[in-house]
Amino acid sequence: MPGSARVHPTYGTAPSCARRTTVTRSERPTDGDTLTPDQIGAMLRDFAARLRARYGGTDERALAAAHRIPPRIVVPLWVHVLTDGQNGRLSRAAVEQQVAVLNAAYGGRLAGAARSTARRVQAADTGVSFRLDGADETTNVQWFQRPHDYRIPIEAALARGGPGTLNLYTAAVGFDMLGFSTFPQWARGRPGLGGVVVDYRSLPGGTFPHFNRGLTAAHEIGHWLGLFHTFENGCQPPGDGVDDTPYEALPTIGCPASKKTCPGPGTDPVHNIMDYAFDSCMWEFTPGQGRRIRAMLAVYRIGVPASSAG
Template sequence: MLYSALSLLFSVGAAVFASPVESPFEIPGGGVRQLRCGTNLSDIAIRTAEQEFAILQDQPGVSAEADQAIPINVYCNVISKDSTQSGGNIPDSQIMSQIKALNAAFSPSYVFKPAGTARVTNPDWFDNVGPGTTQQTSMKNSLRKGGPRDLNIYFVGFTGNGLLGYATFPFSYKSNPKDDGVVLQYSTVPGGTMEHFNEGKTGVHEVGHWLGLYHTFQGGCSDPGDYVGDTPAEVSPASGCPTGRKTCPKVSGPDPVQNYMDYSYDSCMNQFTTGQMARAVAETKTYRPS
């Protein structure tokens, strides 16, 4: 049964996991089309992944409880078009602030530890990296370090395509280890120049995917939604910080616009639920052995 589920997962979903689908997001008042996150899976890929996850959680030694903070080594890869900060060559201080933002958001379940920074000047990668591109493959094959529990973050420019970030999911690691990681718009780090998205919360959001979390609006108002029981369902992503918004009439309480896995402004995001952290820990123990 386990072999069948794994075979189905990798035959149906592997390509989707390696090449997330872009999700449109319009920044209000800016008149510029932006993409908050390029990490999405098809419904069939999600169902297949969840079937496998349910089977694997029944294996000995897997639980949703973190006995102590799970250490994650973070390898940062700064891809710039030139040597200037405006060209993507962000300073070490901003990199450390991004890691600090991760620790603040995921504590006490995880602790993120800087493991090294690589700096590469490559205008082609800086401008053209994206889900499924040859530039992404070349960049990751050249730079990725560590094993399944080591986080590689690639800071790029996404010039012209509007992406703020995207990530791979834990269950795709085995089929394509080199593809594993998070790709971020360099200007979203704390102190960056991306208006409304410069407190490092894009990094938190994408690392949430890397740890196994879906968007809060996954599946709209229909069960099972994001596969976490304590995140209220919402029909669509939030924009700005619409506190009190309620898009699913039958759901108790308002939309989770302050959740890191929504699309709100960075200033609005400040929480994961208990269920999300339990899911992330279980995904880590299942797919990212130490």
């Protein structure tokens, strides 16, 4: 079942394109957990067709300037904490801290993390924020330990709201894979597969070294909002399909000051939240990514009847 996941970059079994903590490959595994160029092309064409049908054009910059794409969107959020009775429990304060990180990341307010670098950071405010509508806790050993295998019954039992509501689940996803998600193009015809799952140890203050500031949730939610990895398609068009993220041949691992893996203008977007760097080095979305996710929300999730979306 394809989807999108943030994984520790070692092989391991991943359900989708993923963020991993140590990468010795170019995010092209053999287990089917990544998107092919054909899949990405089809998804971008579907998005363009829906954008044209709704707004009469596909120029996201012009549509945003004319305020036809909503300039600001508040996403209702439910957090579902899975436990085995001993492990995985989270306090309300921990949940609220994760939501605060999401709002800082999508609001362009993580740039303070870059003060120790010489690079001037200009993280974009995407125009998207998250409103915590509720949180609950469920004890189920199988669901907690194997959330991907039990994704359909988990979401069938716990998901709240319609296609425009984000359901975020925390469980023991694992150290090789930190989380997984699905894209908005896949909402229709996939009932019960519309949420985001992250490892509970990746939340702010968690126990995963380098991956415990809550950026796994920000990364996976980026996929839920319609963004691909910045290194998608490598140096080949259309890359990730966003016009202001430079092509990137390989995921960013660790915390490099800079890297350049593709010809052409610009260096790799090593600090972009849709890359694979350490949490301490991920702090920005681009203006184009902000326009893309608001457009994706508008055509796939906002005002879409629950009967036509998962």
